[in-house]
Amino acid sequence: MAKVAFVTGGAQGIGKAIVQRLAKDGFSVAVADLNIKEATKVADEVNKANGEALAIKINVADRDNFFAAVDEAVEKLGGLDVLVNNAGLGPTTPIDTITPEQFNKVYNVNAAGVIWGTQAAHKYFKKFGKGGKIINATSQAGVVGNPNLALYSGTKFAVRGITQVTARDLAEEGITVNAFAPGIVKTPMMFDIAHKVGANAGKDDEWGMAQFSKDIALKRLAQPEDISAVVSFLAGPDSNYVTGQTLIVDGGMQFQ
Numbered sequence: 001m002a003k004v005a006f007v008t009g010g011a012q013g014i015g016k017a018i019v020q021r022l023a024k025d026g027f028s029v030a031v032a033d034l035n036i037k038e039a040t041k042v043a044d045e046v047n048k049a050n051g052e053a054l055a056i057k058i059n060v061a062d063r064d065n066f067f068a069a070v071d072e073a074v075e076k077l078g079g080l081d082v083l084v085n086n087a088g089l090g091p092t093t094p095i096d097t098i099t100p101e102q103f104n105k106v107y108n109v110n111a112a113g114v115i116w117g118t119q120a121a122h123k124y125f126k127k128f129g130k131g132g133k134i135i136n137a138t139s140q141a142g143v144v145g146n147p148n149l150a151l152y153s154g155t156k157f158a159v160r161g162i163t164q165v166t167a168r169d170l171a172e173e174g175i176t177v178n179a180f181a182p183g184i185v186k187t188p189m190m191f192d193i194a195h196k197v198g199a200n201a202g203k204d205d206e207w208g209m210a211q212f213s214k215d216i217a218l219k220r221l222a223q224p225e226d227i228s229a230v231v232s233f234l235a236g237p238d239s240n241y242v243t244g245q246t247l248i249v250d251g252g253m254q255f256q
């Protein structure tokens with residue numbers, strides 16, 4: 001029986017690469033995303049390549065919906081072994097522009113969503129009694145505060161704290177909790193940030209991407225597949241004794 005992974009934000013970017021890599025690793029994968037149309041395309045590609053994937057619509061900020069989505073995955077894929085809390089929002093928010101609505105929206109997705117996913121997965125890890133793995137998306141921006149990203153960086157620092165605490169809370173049940181912290185990865189989220197950096201200078205997105213890389217002192221940019229290789233390690237048997245850790249996956253960060 002194949003192991004089952006539940007990946008949020010699996011419809012594009014890093015999440016899509018994680019789905020494809022875990023399917024290649026032999027997992028049956030739930031491709032959970034707000035964007036069910038694109039999630040279905042990703043799942044169809046996996047199934048056409050003789051893998052097993054199921055697209056599930058989810059809003060990770062909605063606790064009840066998260067539990068229902070995991071219930072559906074367990075029922076249709078036959079279990080749960082790995083949860084990847086990858087979904088996230090990455091708005092550019094100069095400090096004086098942040099509104100209460102924006103604060104609530106970003107924290108409810110990026111931070112609360114990790115808590116709801118952990119609870120929903122723990123329900124089944126407890127029931128099946130085989131342990132489990134929880135893998136959370138933090139960021140280089142959750143290790144170093146990046147310019148104009150107060151909301152986003154705050155949530156990603158929070159994800160690292162949630163990772164460390166839940167790793168302690170769940171260790172005795174054989175559940176590991178770790179985080180991956182990418183640097184700059186060329187995805188729609190990052191292009192949105194780069195676009196704003198470029199537009200502010202009257203330049204294009206590629207210029208904005210290069211400038212943002214300089215602004216946060218990263219030497220190289222990564223592709224989504226570079227990140228999914230790290231998630232594959234964290235989801236696999238070789239990382240059973242790794243927990244509470246943040247694996248930084250960047251292009252050579254220089255800590256200020």
Ligand SMILES: NC(=O)C1=CN([C@@H]2O[C@H](COP(=O)(O)OP(=O)(O)OC[C@H]3O[C@@H](n4cnc5c(N)ncnc54)[C@H](O)[C@@H]3O)[C@@H](O)[C@H]2O)C=CC1
Nearest residue numbers: 009013014034059060087088137139182184185187188189
């Ligand atoms: N792209 C980058 O350079 C970096 C990304 N990250 C993190 O990696 C993760 C993935 O990032 P990207 O692939 O770049 O993002 P992306 O914006 O390209 O894709 C995010 C996916 O999550 C989904 N999503 C958004 N809100 C959702 C919600 N409430 N419920 C369910 N699905 C939702 C979107 O529909 C989309 O498919 C995020 O947590 C991000 O913070 C961390 C460091 C760098």
Ligand SMILES: CC(=O)C(C)=O
Nearest residue numbers: 090139140141146183
């Ligand atoms: C958007 C993001 O995660 C960075 C590295 O700033």
